[in-house]
Amino acid sequence: MYVLLAGLNHRTAPVEVRERFSICGAELVQAYQELKSHADLEASVILSTCNRTEVYATAKDIQKGFEALETFLSKYAHMNEEDLIKYLYQPNCYDAILHLFRVASGLDSMIMGEPQILGQVKEAHLNAMEAGASDGVLNALFQRAIYVGKKVRTDTDIDRHPFSVSHAAVELARQILGDLDNKSVLVTGAGEMSETTIRYLMSNGLKSVIISNRSYDKAVKMAENFNGRAVYFNQLPTELSQADIVISCTAANHYVLREDNCRQVLESRQGRKIIMIDIAVPRDIDPALKDIPGVFLYDIDQLENVVDAGYEERQSVIQDAEKIILDELEKFNDWLGSLYVVPVIKALKQKGEIIKENEIRRACNRLGKLSEQEQNIIASMANSIVNQILHFPMVNLRELAATQQGHLYAEVAKKLFALQIDNEEYEKYEKFEIGNQG
Known part of the structure; x- marks a missing residue:
């Protein structure tokens, strides 16, 4: 069984x-149904955030598994595979595990x-x-990744100085508007990201908060927590006439603030500055609105250019974090290496035994009546030949099990010797005790 990753960020x-x-x-439910229907994929986990979509999977055949993931992503995004490859990464098994450990630790954000x-x-x-799914x-992999992240x-x-996309959005608003005192913010979406943004805004002096959400009750509840005001979703365009800052982070799969419902209101501001920060993926705000005088529109990618006061300090701890990750990667890979290699070695031994017994039987039949000593000599010779031929492949497979290419050597051995390994053989080794490894 091999761990695969196909994703973009x-x-x-x-x-x-x-x-x-x-x-x-609902799209996630359908996506898992689609992945489970692929005969070349054993299991999958989808990690989809504003910065990435990654599909982790297990497969018995590496190439067929990667092809299945490419087909799935291409079909889901309605993008041909030639264009998809421009954005996609598909690391080897070792690097896929390393990547997830780095993601969970916040190093790939x-x-x-x-x-x-x-x-x-x-x-x-x-x-x-x-x-x-x-x-x-994958259960062991994700449990370990969470442990590593913690x-x-x-x-x-x-x-030590928590910083998020929401914080970056607020810093950008402060760069454009200066002092945030007496400024008003309109926040669309009542999820965790919106709540984090509001808290950071209020800690920086902003007093007036307006919250809108498709579920009005959720907007009311969040507004009460911040002494703010909730408005219905269809009132959003009207509120743009007075807001200084708009931060949008809904789960909508289409533009919420569009030319047809916002342009007239924004033009009525007559060039007065309004900062519109879209931290949703898919985006909430129509990019065409940035052409209106006074509108400063930024999407999540543009937040990366915001200077973080604690960034240099965090850079200094990367080395320590990477050491922890590599130490934990070695432990996990030792286990995974055995998962790849032990069933292959077992199957190789079994195949050698079958060939040996068949050839001994054939030789004895062709030679006619033999003494017990002669039969023993033939059996000993056959056993010695098989053992010598298989000795170095099995020794090298054990040594290579925990290397970056261990899974590939196991796969090559399977193909070279035409080995058939049932899933049950792999499942015997699919237990990784987190408590015993950390």
Whole structure:
């Protein structure tokens, strides 16, 4: 069984591409149904956030598994595979595990150390288990990644000064508007990201908060927590006439603030500045609105350019975090290496025994009546030949099991010797005890 990863993130694809791959809600249920229907995939976990969409999977055949993931992503985003490859990464098994450990630790985020990603990794794993899509290998992998993410945060200073995309959005608003005192903000969406943004805004002097959400009751509840005001979703355009800042983060799969419902109101401001920050993927705000005088529109990718006061300090702890990750990777890979190699070695031995017994029987039949001593000599010779031929392949497979290419050597051995290994053989080894490894 091999761990595969196919994905794209903020480093490989711009937001206008990433939003096509956003998988959430009812779409997540359908996506898992599609993945489970692929004969070449054993299990899968989808990690879809504003910065990335990644599909982790297990497969018995590496190439067929990768092809199945490419087909799935291409079909989901309605993008031909030739274009998809421009944005996609498909690391080998070793690097796929390393990548997830770095993601869970906050090292692969747009803003290093951002706290939300660990919760998103947990949620992705839970969703996969609820969908019946995960398996023993992926369960062990994600449990270990969560453990590693916690350990990095506990043993280093990577999040000593918590900073997130929401914080970056607020910093951008302050750069444009200066002092935030007496400024008003209109927040669309009543989720965790919106709540984080409001808290950071209020800690920086902003007093007037307006919240809108498709579920008006959720908007009211959040507004009460901040002494703010809730408005119905269809009132959003009207509120743009007075707002100084708009931060939008809904789960909508289409533009919420569009030319047809917002242009007239924004033009009526007669050039008075309004900062519109879209931290949703898919995007909430129509990019065409940025052409209106006085409108400063930024999407999530543009937040990466915001200077973070604690960024240099977080850079200094990367080395410590990477050491923790590599140590934990070695432990996990030792286990995974045995998962790849032990069934192959067992199958190789069994195949050697079958060939030996068949050839002994054939030789004895052709030679006619033999004495017991002669039969023993033939059996001993056959046994010696088989053992000598298989000795170095088996020794080398054991040594290579925990290397970066261990899974590939196991796969090559399977193909070279035409070995057939049932899933039950792999499942015997699919137990990784977190408590015993850390």
